[in-house]
Amino acid sequence: MQEARVIPLQRSDRHRRVPPSPDGPAVEPVPLRPGGRPAPEVDGLRRGLADALAFARRRLTGDYPVDRFGFDPELTEALLLPPLRALYRKWFRVEVSGVENLPLEGGALIVSNHSGTLPIDSVMAAVAVHDNHPRSRYLRMLGADLVFQVPLLGALARKSGQTLACNPDAEQLLRSGELVGVWPEGFKGIGKPFSERYKLQRFGRGGFVTAALKTGVPIIPCSIVGAEEIYPKIADLKPLARLFGLPYFPVTPTFPLLGPLGAIPLPSKWHIKFGAPIPTDGYDADAQDDPMLVFNLTDQVRENIQQTLYRMLTQRGNPFLG
Template identity: 40%
Template sequence: MADLGKLLQERLKALTYELGGPGTQARIEKLTPPRNEFGVDPYGFDVEYTTAAIAPLLWLYRKYFRVEVHGIERVPPEGRLLFVANHSGQLPFDAAMILVALFVELDPPRAARTLVEKWVSTLPFVSTLYARCGQIVGTPENCRRLLAADEALIVFPEGVRGLNKPWSKRYQLQGFGQGFLRLALECDTPIVPVGVVGAEEQSMALTELPRLARLLSMPALPLTPTGLPFPLPSRYHLWFGDPLRFEGSPDDDDAELERKVDAVKGAIDGLLKQGLAERKHVFW
């Protein structure tokens, strides 16, 4: 059984290198995070496991969503970073596509980490998968430790409000929390705004099923044209903006922090407007 698992992992790694294109293996091999006696970094991240596990997502990235990336050269090659993006699409494929882009399009790659909801850690198998791929529960302490180690985090300040918003509010940014901005100020971290165009159309919410969501211990469960939030093959466009730096204290009053939050929100909104204006078609 162990030999079969190892063979499967090697096959998936080969698929990742193939889908990633020339030079992918050499770029990924530049990732050398510290390892403990279990072969993972202090947060559970395993490069070899991730390289194999990312193969299905990379297939979606290349073949299904056919992701186009704009401005990724603006991403600093090293140092702590907060990627702040809009959120949509009922299921977090937008987070997965950003992760894949940073993993296969950059040289050297950036193994960014998304901040998952606490309920994700209760799911069997999924919690282990997320941990081995470096994804963590988004507690303030986890974030501080990762940024102190010069890691890159992906945050969605809209949270579930953005992910599950109805079709009538597509590409309308929902309220941003201030937590990410306080974190950036406390840890002296630049913010890279990211505009995701295409996720809104992957799964259009017609209505919510709150009782069933509660029964399944999920934050929300929408009803979509396909019955469930299975994604349609909308074409993704990821727009990366220039890094933003802010000065001040994380303990500044809410009005001052909100002004800076609005600056980030405005940058993302600008990227969305540009992306929508330049998009030729939703599906091709």
């Protein structure tokens, strides 16, 4: 099996899906309707089969592009997005507002709250960006080390466009015109107990602000309501967490009591709101070296998200019905 072609990062002012190869294997003729045309369902089946075989051929020959971070747009569109989209639309019934605040082109840093015991909120945000943006842009997410240490999960994360949460990678993506997503609360956010739901944890030292100042891209606050209810964390088994090398080992109303069934998230109703951009291109060239400025901008972003969460919660009805 050959390796995929690696394409250099370029300024991604236009984001297009990778089209299916026109040279897929031939398919046997099928019966035609009167008039010489195949029935729509048969014609659709033929096209689907041809596309699937062409996709398999490209996978086997390595004839597909990836960037230097391992992002594979074709695999993301064909295999990763469809199941996530079903979860997004049918299970969590996500409603999105503020899409007009996402830039049509050029880089931007999307900063969001983090919750839910498992980081499902990050991939739902990625689906929200891709499926609601007029140009179907991808959200290049910054993930913790633990994500890339899990064998299968790490490979899929790379394929879907994620990379390590470090400033050099973030800055290169932003300079190339990508939408980059960051969750500054980290494990403190997703691992907090249910009693502290929708109360933001610390945003670290403001590394995301430094990356935005260096590249001059806007910071877009993102507020997510609904993720806190999918796995209500009522306890933490710290000995098991240390045994498995995890930041926490959660106990929820369904896990570990129900075993594997406890891993099914509760079907809460989600709302995702993208706030007005906070510009960073009006500061001096060495603004990222001013710790007070970095602290103030970090606090501004955090407070923006926190107050938006409070407003969204006052407008929400039943957490599972909306």
